[in-house]
Amino acid sequence: MKPELMKRMVKGPDGVEFEVEPMRDYYCDAPPTVQHGAYIKIVEDFFNWARSQSLWILGFGTGCGAIEMRPLMTPRFDAYRYGIQWRPTPRQANLLVISGYLSVKTLKRAIRAYEQMQNPKYVVGLGSCTINGGMYWDSYNTIKCLDQYLPVDLYITGCMPRPEALLAGFEDLKKLIRAGQAEGANQYAERFDWYKANQKQVIHDWDMPDYNW
Amino acid sequence: MAYTPDRSQYPAMKADGSLDIDLASGKYLKLWQGPNHPGITGNMSVELTVCGDEVVAGKTHVGYLHRGFEKLMERRTFIQCFPIVCRICVPEPDFNEYCYAAAVEELAGIEVPEKANWIRALILEMGRINSYLMYLGGQAGALGQGVIGQWTTYARDLMLDRFEELTGARIYHMFIMPGGVRDHLPEGFQGRMQETLKEVECTLKDVWEVMFCNAVFKRRTVGMCVIDPAWLDEYGVTGPNARAAGVAKDVRRDAPYLVYPELDFEPVTGHDSDIYTRADVRRRDLLMSVDLIRQILARMPKDGPIMAPMPSMLHWRIPRGETYVRGECSRGEYGYYLVTDGSGYPRRVNVRGPSYTHAMSLLERMIVNVNISDVASLMVSLHTYPPEIER
């Protein structure tokens, strides 16, 4: 573990000494729990409609697919029409687009970003390399199968997928959400141990707690 | 009255040149710009240590996009390498194809037909326009002027249409093969290309008026983040970054390749080496590319072969040798170092991307004493792209 993550004594600017334990102070160990929707079905349906009409994508370009996200948001394709917007912070986003291959180093950041998002949250895997490794099937640094590490709601195939394919994919995701089938966050909570075991098998430099809100 | 910041609060330098930063003192703050950050060029991150509003030290972290291309190519035959090389660099993939093809051709002793060279130059210039359009949008976006990005991406989409009609793909074209190019120009391509070029010029005129003539934009960029011409050799600065510092480093002119010796152009240079000049050099370079495409279209031979006679791809072996082939991409000198050992596989391929030096040692040097607000703008103005660094 890196020295700055160790538990240690620190002297503040006012001269007071205090103990810091970065792993505990900055993060949270509590595992996620399964969250149920509203008890009344019509309310939950209404919420699901709103969720499907307001997809906020986390602005995290994890791979080369990110280059087709810009045309998606500009005049030719204009995904804003469908309620799709960018959000720069994981707290406010509810859709994580894994835009292409994930190297092990990025996987760690993607997991953290995913865990910081709020339930319900959705993951879309973009490109063949998220599905089965694609071009990088024999690479030592990219994961081959995204749904081993994060609950994926939808894959969009192609290398790389065209913006039209992305728009069609987002429309399909909306259908899933409206049907109440996009419960990836709850799946993640249910099979938390399995996901963590998979993640830890790949990420050797695991200097974060199991769950960091 | 000139403002002089109080440097007494700044960290002392230790004997080995590193800074004595005591984070526990509370005077300094660690800020991570990236990888999940809109103000970063691609998937990389910069670890900033700030004191007040100013950066006292910056450290680039890369490796988020590492796929190990150089290793993967060692276990693929020469022709199997060709479809994966373009994936090294997304905004301008054709340079990988060209440099790889040229290096292989040189070692295998293949003579490329003339028309293929013209089409290659056309593709490379089209890719350069795309990359610059993307840059202009990014530079304005880093300063909060989102509308420029909308316009330039629109123009880029038009250019991608031309790519699609020529190569069949928007981003990864896989068009420049070892030995030549895959196809002739389609019917009526020239006319549609001229239309697109007009549209691009029109967009650039708007960009000039709204972005370059804007008082706030000038205020934010003129005189900011200057590259000292003395650093050019130390840090291996190439391309528009060097040209903005007044040094006409342009591989197209210094070591002409393809059909550039026959074309009429002069490398664009600037004087002030600040963010504004770098943006302006790129804008003028873009206009020059538009002009070059017109020249290429007018002078391209009407017919002729586009592929050299090639050996059987499956039994293709290249004798032992090593070479380095370079080209001028939109960010600077792009090169492939290829070593062969007489087998059907490359022994070693090394990709020399211009961002390798720009985003690492040069950025770490330049970022000191820059305001937090200007970090994104500085990074974009170096026009770096991380996959070139880590491949």
Place this chain on the structure above:
Amino acid sequence: MQFEWIKIPYALLTLFIVVNYGMLLGAFIQKIGARVGRRRGVPIWQNYADLVKNFGLRTSITHGVMFYLGPVFRLTGGIGLLLFVPTIYGSEMFSNLSFAGDLILALYFVFFGTLGMALGAGESGHPHAAIGISRGLSQVTAAELPLALAVFSVALQYQTLSITDIVSAQQGGVLHWTLFTNPLAVAAAMLSFLGSMMRPPFDVVLAPQEIPIGPPTEYHSSYLALMQTNRAIFPVAKIVVYMNLFFGGAASWPVFFLKVFLIYMVSVFVGVAFPRFRVEQSIRWFLVWAVPLGILSILLA
């Protein structure tokens, strides 16, 4: 003084109208911005979907008591500003809770939300939020200064601190508006208006490319929904103050909608094509251009 309880439902009605108007106006402004970028932009009801979605999120994280209170304070600032200012001139129903000295209270409420937000976002512990707050507070302080000067100038001009009286003094034709009777004060106030609308070139507080995205970085789900509501109310409420002080107020809802939209468009016109100033540059800009205008208007009044 006798307090009429009927004022409360009337005030809530005003609030309801203003919230909906603010939501639609926000989406409409986004659409205008999109048109400049040659896009179609969001659907006009997008803000409602976002709001419902944020309320409908199932989990939320807290960072402490102040983290809760931040958006509440912010919303209070917006609602308070709206409620203590007469919305429609001459209408008993929509005069809200205005009283003799409401001008001073309005100035206070303009600042209130920002302060509340500073406390809440400071609690969130995110460095970007902290940087955003320090930028925001310094910029708002610089931007409020010309507004305060302009307001004093207007108060001197009309010899009253009651917004209703100021509006009534401006009735009887366009040329009676403060815009024409005291142009310097209006100019100073409009410059300050640009600064307080969080649009370029004065949006350094949110600056997604620098400190994504400033104070609201950590806010999500219901907190964010509260702030979105405020984002619908607050600009309208602030424009109501401007409209009453400088542009003759509004005697009916259609006039109100039109005037608010036009005043809003001033900041949009400037904002859509400009990059942003750095915080010290924007403060200097206010001190060099707006404050002297304000001082001059006081001297002349």
Place this chain on the structure above:
Amino acid sequence: MDMRALYDRLKALYPLGELTEQRANLAFVTLPAEYLRPALLHLRDLEGYRHLVLLTAVDWLEDGLFQLTYLLCNRSRNCDIGLRVMLPREGATMASSHDIWPTAAVYQRELREMFGIDFPDSPGVDEEFILEGWNDIPPYRRDFDTLKYANDSFAQRAGRETRDPETHMKQQLYPDRD
């Protein structure tokens, strides 16, 4: 010939190997590790080769050698010269040249990580550069098998059919050859 004349001038100073002229303006030459530094300085200061284009390594596993290539460019005369240094693979160590070109430090950091060639005194050479938490032999070495590593570490999607070029070529096309 330009490169030949340069080679003769250098040859008078340092024990050089044979000159490999790849192109009229690109040549490679081998020299012993201890003469690299003076040769670099000589080329930079007296011959105008001021631009370090790249610094990389080639693994000659069969010979037990690493080849370091320092490629220098003289822009005004449009000439490139590659200096090859052969190092034994076991415990490969090379003197750092970051003080000649600051940017060399980055290349050396990469070589340290990807090939395991050590450059003592180069700033930050031991820090992780591209990989994170790597626990195998450096991946660019020839004896590192990336397919085996990928199969061992990552879950593969069931049903994917992949033909490894090497084995496929051997089985299908020339089974008799090695």
